[in-house]
Structures are given as structure tokens and as C-alpha cells.
Amino acid sequence: MNFELLLFSPGAYLAPAVDWLNANFHPFFDAVSKAVESVLVAFESALLYPPAYVVITVAVLAAAYFTTVRVALVVLVSLGFCLLAGLWTACMQTVALVVVAVFVSVLIAFPLGVLASRHKRLEAGLRPILDVMQTVPPWVYLIPAVMVFSLGRVPATIATIVYGIPPMLRLTTLAFNQVPKPLVEMGQAIGAPTRSILFKIEIPSAMPTLIVGLNQCILLSLAMVVLAGLVGGGGLGAEVTRGLTRMEMGLGLRAGLSIVAVAILLDRVSKGALQSRRRRLG
Template structure:
């Protein structure tokens, strides 16, 4: 067998090490500022979720579920959340919920504009697309470590890692949704003298909304899928429970935390799935 010649070597590994080291030192202030802001958001969300009495939150979720779908979803959501409480995982669940919501919020704020930009110019799309592919296929542990180095141990790198994992979906779905808007409808808007901005807000975004909502739903699911991994670097919440359960061979503990994640996932999935406006759904 022929060995690959080792006298010629591409030192990419060393370059990346050096780059990350440089960023850690030189970009310290910058990443601290970002990290500080994100931490504030996260703590505020967590605080709010834990401040609200459990029965009020359950009632609120049930109300939303009833509004977007029907009483059955409302009842199911309420039962699920009570069940989590009975398992003694209410606080952990709220921590997880906070990080998922924060990551989703970030993904929308960052992802939707990028998705829109991709529809404007084809070169932007061909630039962004491979980056998205990389974000989705790169094993998450690979960027967990640099995130750790840049932001330090704790909730912020966990949030960043979750965000990186989840944001490609909101970008992709926004891009897809806007590109799916029939060309003749946009042409009509143009023929009536609508500006680019008017076309975007009066025609393209409303028509793309069901697809964008599907993207947000997927973003949430992705974020939930990351909670266990993220807990390795200090995300806390249900992920830590699972992790602790595994490391101490406490099968039951890991199992109930796992079930709680599933319950949260189902409730959030069903609610966001039905959030797209009824009229826009008929358009799909």
C-alpha cells in the first residue's frame, strides 16, 4: 500500500490554532461585549420564566395552544407541563426553555435578514449556501471548543453553539419561502409602482410567511436537539440532568430528563406549526 507522502503537509491545523489564539487574545473585549449582552438576554429570559408562577405559565401556554389550534392541543400541553413539574424538573425545564427561546430569537433576528439578502442577489446565495452546509454538517463539538475559548465556560458559548446549529434552517426557509412567491404576483406589484421595499413587505414576506414559520419551527427543534450537547459546556437545564444521569449511571434520572425534553419539543412543535395565519396557509 502506498502511504500518502508526509514530506509535504498543509499546516491548516496550526493556522486555525493560531487564528483562534489570536482572536482569544486580541478579540477579548469584543467577545466579552457580545457575551455580556447575550448573557443578559439569557438571564432575563430565565428569570422571567421562573418568576412567572408555574400555573400561570401553564395557563398561558394552554391559551396560546387553544388559540392557534384547538382545546385538545391546549389540554395536551397543560398535562405535559404538569407532568414535567411532577417529575421535579420544572426549574431545569425553564432553563432549557430559556436557552432554546434565546437561540431561536437570535436565529430569527439574524437568519431572516440573511435569508432575504440571499433572494436579492444570486451571488449572495452562492456565497452563503456553502457556509450553511458547513454549519449543518460540521460536528458540533468542533466549534464547541473555540466557542468555549472565546466566550469562556457557561451559558453563553452554549447559546452560541445552539444558535450556530439552528440558524441555517431559518436562513434556508426564508430564502426558500421568498423564492417560492410566484413571479407573476411580484411582477404585478412592480407594474403598480411598488418599490423594492413595498414588494418585500406587502407581497413577498406575507406570502413567504408559512414557509418562514416552518423554518422557525425547525429552528426550535434543532435548538432543542442541541441542549444535551450544550450542557457539556455549561448550559445547565435538562441537558445537565441527562448528562449527570449518564455519567453516574442513574438510568432513571437520565430517562425522566430525556422524556421532559421530548414533551417540551412536542408542545413547541405543535404550537409553532399552527401559528402561520390561516389565510396564508391556503396560499401554500
């Protein structure tokens, strides 16, 4: 019996499809690539143009004003560690990539999650897609991104966006499904418009779970940082890759701890900002 007939090679079908996309939609992909690159360059320039101590001072004061003094201290320690580790430029590149990727992921996942909580058929249709997206190993996302956008920061950002969408979408849907129905019905009973119910009742009630979703989105996006270094994504991922390939334990350890510092920084700042907003709305 010829078992070769039973073999299935997805690449044999996907490669021609990618070639067709590159041949027919190159202007679109080129425009997306230039847009993403422009945003990343602008963000990185804003972080790297001033001296490091200026950025740290502004970040600490902003954290103290918009969140709490405790969060400001976390910002000071995290950014101070990145500076003292000699990886300030790489850290700022990573912060820029992660912030842009998380922002776009939330921009896509949040409205889809709200719609999924209101339409059960949409939620049922999205569930298997999200299962596949969260089961596929993260480095697999880099393959089609590199094939379409070539090497560099753009495929790293695109892959990070795709990888960060599922947790935010799932937890947004869960958050709005858990909003107490009597609160929504009370808003409808007094004639409040749908937008007011969404922003003044549902979002404040769903905020604890939304914070968890944002936290997961940030952490999974940072998990892609090291892999992004393999395709020219730069930042701390490139430093980890360099330390691994050259067997430089010191560089790899400093880069790894810097990733932890960036993760703590983004997590505490985002959580503190959302909690402060929740208190103002409450």
C-alpha cells in the same frame, strides 16, 4: 518518504488565531458574553419567579387566545409533564436558551435568506458555507465557542445560534424563490412600495416554507441542548449528561422525554402563531 510533511493540522493554525482574538478583542467578547448572559437570566427569571402553575395557566390561556384550543391543550400536557417529572427548573432553563438562540438565528438568517433570493451571486456564495456548516458535527461548534467565551451557558447559546442558522437561511431562500412571480409583478404594476410587496405578498405566500424552516431551526437548536450540558449549559442537557455519567436510567429517561415535550411545545406554539398570522394577513 517522509509522510509527516503531508499531514495537515488545523489546530496548529487555529489555536494561535484564537489566542490573538482573545488577546486583542477580549473587551468585545466580554461585552457579548455579558449581553447574552443578561438576556438569559432575565428570561429565566421571568419563567421561574412565578409558581409553576401560574406559568402553566398563563401559557395555556395565551396559546388558546393567539392560536387554537388544540395547541393550548398541547401546551398544558407538555408543561404538566415537565412539572410532574420534577424537572421544571431545568425545562425553563432549556426553554429560555432555545427561545433566545432561535430568535437570534432567525434574526440573522431571515434577512440573509431574503437577500440571497434576490441576488443569485450571494446565494451561490452562501451555498458552500452552509454546506460546511450543516456537515460539520454539532459538537465541533462548541470547541471555538468555549475557547473564546469559556465554559457556561454563553458558549452553549452561541453554538446553538450558529447551528440553527443554516436550515432557516436555506428554507427562507427557497420560500422566497417559490413565491409566484405574477403576484410580485402585479404588486409592482399597481405601484406598491417594496416593503408592502414584501409584507403583504411575499411573506404570506412564503409562510408554509418559512414555518418548516422555523421548525427545523427549533429542532436543531434542541439537538444542541444535550451537547450544551457538556460545557456547563445547564437545563435538560445537564440532566441528560448527569444521568449518563451516573448511569441513572430514570433521570436520563425523564430528561429525554422532557426534551421531547419542550420540542413539541415550541413547535406547536410557533407553528400555530404563524398560521394564525397568515390567516389574518390572508
